[in-house]
Amino acid sequence: MKFGFKPEAFFKVLVFALFFMGASVSAFAYTERNYLQKAADFDTVKKSLVMGQRWLKLPQYTDREGWEKILGDSKLEFVKEGEKNLSYQWKLIKATDYLEFSRSGNRGILEGPVAANRKALFTLMVAELAEGRGRFIDQIINGVFLFCEMTTWSPPAHLYIQKVRSPFPDHSEDIIDISGAETAAVLAWAYYFFHAEFDKHNKLISKRLYGELERRILNNYIKDVGWWWLAENYKPGMLVNNWNPWCNSNVLLCYMLLDGDKDRFAKAVYKSMRSVDKYLNYVNEDGACDEGPGYWGVAPAQLMEYLVLLNSATGGKVDIFGNRQVRNMGEYIAYAYIGNGWSVNFADAHANSLGGTPMKVFEYGALTGSRVMMSFSKLMARDFPRLKNRKSGFLDFLRSLNYSKKFDSYSEEFNFPKxxxxxxxxxxxxxxxxxxxxxxxxxxxxxxxxxxxxxxxxxxxxxxxxxxxxxxxxxxxxxxxxxxxxxxxxxxxxxxxxxxxxxxxxxxxxxxxxxxxxxxxxxxxxxxxxxxxxxxxxxxxxxxxxxxxxxxxxxxxxxxxxxxxxxxxxxxxxxxxxxxxxxxxxxxxxxxxxxxxxxxxxxxxxxxxxxxxxxxxxxxxxxxxxxxxxxxxxxxxxxxxxxxxxxxx
Incomplete structure (x- = not known):
């Protein structure tokens, strides 16, 4: 290791910095508002849970007529994207890729290939749902098997959560971070739609997949793990940021797609509500995203996705989209835009980009009754055309199915405020x-x-x-x-x-x-x-x-x-x-x-x-x-x- 760098010592200092870097949060920055817990207590949530994936209004994989009706003319587009990955060479993650983080500080050498593998798997899955002929199943199995074989779904930069505080994965401990939660969500969709198809090839495939998801997510999340992003033991000055809604939304989705154990499901849902309340308590009521507009897509927008899922999981019982703070948090992205492709880029942000997608902004606006967001989404689509049809996961895919017609017909112009x-x-x-x-x-x-x-x-x-x-x-x-x-x-x-x-x-x-x-x-x-x-x-x-x-x-x-x-x-x-x-x-x-x-x-x-x-x-x-x-x-x-x-x- 160069310059005598010791990763374990570094991680001890890093953990201390991350836990206490928020110590200057002024008194107004955290207020016990607890919107979600006030909306429903544990017993109410448990009684309201929608079991058996009945919340999901999508046809089964084998319902070809249902998919034809939903996808219509866009079917061929999804199939063509999938065909590009029929010969995709899955990227092997090596031990030295983890070690490289300690040696040089390079994050991309591992995070890039993992993201590429996850995107390829998602694209193949959507293509198979669209076509339904089994052409993409082998490649989907390859992707599933690749992820199941990984010791961890978390990159070395996030492995400080491990008890050993090392950037190298510890096989004896499973953690949940933003990257791992995203991977888990894609794999949960794979199991939900295709486990019966996997069984036609070998029943051990779906058994392995469910086992990995249960061990790493379903049984793990409800433990008393104390991960910082959960903010379970929040004390004044601690940091609660995008990790909270980002992890919680993907974890909740896994339970909603996989879990048939009502007791475990209820514990997980209510734990997520208590956790996300900490995030809402931490964010100022004015709704500004102090992480910068680039993080809006994985902070307030991820909150929106969590709230949509929570509403579905509880049969509409928990709904706080009428809350003014939730609306303010969404509208921040519109007011952070300068025009001509430029944004207010305080903090870790790039001046020529925005977080989220036009369709996500539009959905957030529709759910909160914000004409600001809905009109801005149209401007965003014009000024950032590459974002208009971007889909990074199944929720983006569902969003395009549910909101595309409403989005296309919306005509109100966004007005920049004084x-x-x-x-x-x-x-x-x-x-x-x-x-x-x-x-x-x-x-x-x-x-x-x-x-x-x-x-x-x-x-x-x-x-x-x-x-x-x-x-x-x-x-x-x-x-x-x-x-x-x-x-x-x-x-x-x-x-x-x-x-x-x-x-x-x-x-x-x-x-x-x-x-x-x-x-x-x-x-x-x-x-x-x-x-x-x-x-x-x-x-x-x-x-x-x-x-x-x-x-x-x-x-x-x-x-x-x-x-x-x-x-x-x-x-x-x-x-x-x-x-x-x-x-x-x-x-x-x-x-x-x-x-x-x-x-x-x-x-x-x-x-x-x-x-x-x-x-x-x-x-x-x-x-x-x-x-x-x-x-x-x-x-x-x-x-x-x-x-x-x-x-x-």
Whole structure:
């Protein structure tokens, strides 16, 4: 192992970091609302359970007339996709693929092949349901057998859940993580539809498959396992994120497809309700997804899938789609969209993408009565055509069957709001004239956190002008104590000041204060002084953004204990600015150029070229980014600085 790296020691530190990284969650971030448990107690749930898969309104595999009626003209499309995988070479997962995570931190070497195998299996299964001639059964059996032979369905990056805290799988312990739960759900569908067909070839195939699902999921989930994502023993400051609805929804689906034991089924359903309540308690009532819009598809959207399944499992008894918070969480994805293919990408997100699919957004909107989501889904389909027909699992497949006609006939246009203010999460989005600005307060220990308290992004004519770089390729380092050695996580590469030579700090106590928004003047302001460690010697630093039709005012009002080192104000840009003229920096975008005016008596401007080697970032921004820095010429203890951005005449 290079550099003396010890994976077991690393994982002990990683587990500590993951369990306590949420320690800064402020008091408002977790409130005992318990919507699901208030909707039904355990006895009510048990009495309401729909057994024998009667909740599923799909024909059996052998009902050819039923499938012909459901699929209609789309049948051939599904068959053609399956035919591409008739000669698919299943990707073997080697021991060295797990070891590579310890050696180099590479996650893709294993996670990529597993995802490809899972997708191939799903595609083959849908094709066989569509055609029904048995052409795809052998390949489906191969895929099922491959997954059954794996020691674990979890990647090394998630194996810290094991008691041995090693990135190498322990055959004596079964765990459930987001990847394993997704795999289990696909395999549960395989058993439900095809176990009788498998038996025609050899009865040991379906016996093995059910046995693996029962051991790894059905009997395992209801144990007192204490996995962090369940949040069963939640204490203030702990983290509850996308893993919760993502795992719980897939696990619940397995019980719904497989379990005939009503006592076990009831325990699992109610345990999932208590767990998902923890997630809903953790998320702010304003509904903002602090993990970023890229995670919306596996956080709020996964919550939606869980709630749909829960409603079906209980015969409609548990239904909280009328809840305002649930609706807010869905609508976040619409309000995070800037237009022209760009989104508000705070946290681990890419600026040119959105989570979820148009059909998933539409279903969420239909279930909650949100015209915002339903109208936005149509815009999303136009601006992200590759997402329109994307299906990553059977629930997406069912969604396309149930909602495609309603989606196609929906005609209401989405209207971008003048502003959207999230008072608890402290996100603010503003639209005025040709400018769009999004800013944040918050704290430096949010889920998928970057040290970016008080940062902002600015778009001109729906084109990036001042940006959030986003996140690079996930490696071992990304979710480890070394996270903030990655440059994209640091405040120096966000649109923030470096005060007395000191950057923002990660952790619970580093947060904004007095964050507020004035809707009449479109002004967002927050005191970011608390996001810096004591070495910065800052008493107060109020950063404000005021948006007008043709101008943006960025203002810093500050008070320092001492001015021992220089202070620099940084801005991240996608295109190289022109700073040839003192007092004016010309910022460039595909929508046109704008002027940034600054006090040349107080600041000197410089530009640094940031070379991009990470493909996840270069796919968004290209091979170079630029950091525009304004260095203060004096060392004053207090003052007010203004940067004015105006459309160039």
């Amino acid at each position: 502003y959207k203010w999230y008072p608890q999460t402290e996100f603010c989005h503003m639209n005025c004239g040709n400018f769009f600005l999004a800013a944040k307060g918050g704290f430096n220990n949010e889920s998928h956190n970057h040290n970016d308290v008080g940062s902002f992004i600015l778009y001109y004519k729906k084109n990036p002008l001042i940006i959030d770089v986003g996140v690079g390729t996930y490696t071992r380092q990304t979710f480890s104590p070394q996270r903030y050695s990655i440059w994209t996580m640091q405040s120096d590469y966000h649109n923030l000041p470096k005060i007395n030579g000191v950057s923002q700090k990660d952790g619970a106590k580093y947060k904004a204060k007095n964050t507020r928004f004035d809707e009449t003047t479109l002004t967002f302001s927050t005191d970011i002084s608390g996001a810096y460690p004591k070495e910065a010697n800052v008493v107060a630093w109020e950063r404000s953004y005021s948006l007008g039709a043709e101008r943006v005012i960025i203002k810093d009002e500050y008070l320092l204990k001492e001015a021992s080192e220089g202070t620099t104000i940084n801005f991240m840009l996608p295109k190289k600015p022109d700073i040839s003229r003192d007092g004016i920096a010309v910022l460039k975008s595909d929508g046109g150029d704008v002027k940034m005016k600054y006090d040349k008596s107080q600041f000197s401007a410089s530009v640094e070229t940031v070379k991009i080697s990470d493909i996840a970032i270069s796919r968004v921004w290209g091979k170079e980014l630029y950091r525009l820095s304004f260095s203060r010429k004096n060392k004053s203890l207090d003052g007010a600085d203004t940067f004015e951005i105006v459309a160039k005449n």
